[in-house]
Amino acid sequence: MDQLRETLKGHQLRTTTCREDVLSTFITKKNALSHGDLEGALGENYDRVTIYRTLKTFLEKGIIHKVLDDEGLRYALCSHSCSEEKHHHDHIHFKCIQCGETNCLENLHIPAVNLPEGYHPENFNLLIQGVCPKCN
Amino acid sequence: MDQLRETLKGHQLRTTTCREDVLSTFITKKNALSHGDLEGALGENYDRVTIYRTLKTFLEKGIIHKVLDDEGLRYALCSHSCSEEKHHHDHIHFKCIQCGETNCLENLHIPAVNLPEGYHPENFNLLIQGVCPKCN
DNA sequence: ACTAACATGCAACTCTGTTGCAAGATATTT
DNA sequence: AAATATCTTGCAACAGAGTTGCATGTTAGT
Numbered sequence: 001m002d003q004l005r006e007t008l009k010g011h012q013l014r015t016t017t018c019r020e021d022v023l024s025t026f027i028t029k030k031n032a033l034s035h036g037d038l039e040g041a042l043g044e045n046y047d048r049v050t051i052y053r054t055l056k057t058f059l060e061k062g063i064i065h066k067v068l069d070d071e072g073l074r075y076a077l078c079s080h081s082c083s084e085e086k087h088h089h090d091h092i093h094f095k096c097i098q099c100g101e102t103n104c105l106e107n108l109h110i111p112a113v114n115l116p117e118g119y120h121p122e123n124f125n126l127l128i129q130g131v132c133p134k135c136n
Numbered sequence: 137m138d139q140l141r142e143t144l145k146g147h148q149l150r151t152t153t154c155r156e157d158v159l160s161t162f163i164t165k166k167n168a169l170s171h172g173d174l175e176g177a178l179g180e181n182y183d184r185v186t187i188y189r190t191l192k193t194f195l196e197k198g199i200i201h202k203v204l205d206d207e208g209l210r211y212a213l214c215s216h217s218c219s220e221e222k223h224h225h226d227h228i229h230f231k232c233i234q235c236g237e238t239n240c241l242e243n244l245h246i247p248a249v250n251l252p253e254g255y256h257p258e259n260f261n262l263l264i265q266g267v268c269p270k271c272n
Numbered sequence: 273a274c275t276a277a278c279a280t281g282c283a284a285c286t287c288t289g290t291t292g293c294a295a296g297a298t299a300t301t302t
Numbered sequence: 303a304a305a306t307a308t309c310t311t312g313c314a315a316c317a318g319a320g321t322t323g324c325a326t327g328t329t330a331g332t
Contacts, residue, residue: 068204111247118269133254
C-alpha cells in the first residue's frame with residue numbers, strides 16, 4: 001500500500017485509487033497486461049478512459065513500458081527505474097502460444113547486433129514466441 | 137506484370153487486380169506497409185475490406201509477414217519462399233524514428249539467445265528503433 | 273478550511289478491424 | 303466459346319480500440 005504511494009510520488013504523480021489499483025495489478029499479476037486485461041480486472045470500478053489515461057501517464061513517467069505483440073500492445077512494469085526522459089530496456093519478452101501470457105525475461109539481455117553503417121539504434125525490442133515452462 | 141501473376145499462381149491464388157496492385161505496391165515501396173498505407177495508395181480503387189482480406193490471404197499463403205511495431209502492425213514481403221505451413225524469418229526490422237519507415241534488414245540475422253530451461257522458442261521478432269541512414 | 277492544479281467520468285466521436293450476404297469475376301470443363 | 307463451380311469483391315452493418323472536450327470531483331499544499 002505504502003509502496004504504491006511511494007512509487008507514485010517518486011514519479012511526481014498524485015495518489016489516486018485508480019493509479020494504486022492499476023499499479024498493484026501490474027505487481028501481483030507479473031505478466032504483461034493489455035488495456036483490455038486491466039479493464040477486465042478493474043472495469044467495474046473505473047471508466048475505460050481513465051484506465052487509458054493511467055496507462056499513458058505511467059508510460060510517460062517511466063513506470064511501465066510497451067511490450068510489442070503481433071495481436072495488440074501490452075504493457076509491463078519497468079524494473080530498473082526508467083525516467084520521464086528515457087526508457088532503458090534491453091531485456092527479452094517471451095509470449096507463450098498456449099497460455100497467451102507474455103513475460104519479461106529481465107535477466108536475459110538482447111545480444112549486440114552489428115548494424116550497417118549509418119544506422120543509429122536507440123531502442124531494442126525482442127519478442128520470442130513459443131511454449132513457456134508452465135505449458136510444457 | 138507477369139511476375140505478379142506468377143507469384144500469385146505459385147501460391148495457389150487467383151489473379152485479381154487488387155492482389156496484383158497490393159503485391160506491386162509492396163514491391164515498389166520496399167518498406168513495411170500498414171493497412172492504412174495500402175488504403176492510402178489504393179483506397180480509391182478497392183474497398184477497405186478487400187484490402188484487409190488481401191493482406192490476410194497473403195499472410196496465410198506466406199507472401200508477406202507481420203512486422204511488429206509499437207504503434208500498429210505492418211507487413212512486408214517474405215524474401216525466401218515462406219509457405220502456407222510455416223513462415224521462417226529471423227531477420228531484423230529497423231524503424232526510423234524520424235521518417236517513420238520500417239524496413240527489413242534481410243542480411244542481419246537475430247543472434248541466438250540462451251533461454252532458461254523449459255522455454256521452447258518457435259518464432260523471433262526483433263525491432264530496433266533509431267535513426268536510419270537516409271535521415272542521418 | 274481554502275484554493276489551485278490535477279484526475280475522473282461521461283458522452284461523443286474516430287479509427288481499426290471483422291462478418292454475412294448478394295453480386296461479380298476467375299479458372300476449368302466440355 | 304459457353305456453362306458452371308468456385309472464389310473474390312463490395313456493401314452494409316457491426317464490434318472493438320483508442321481519443322477528445324468538458325463539467326465535476328479529488329488531491330496536495332498553503
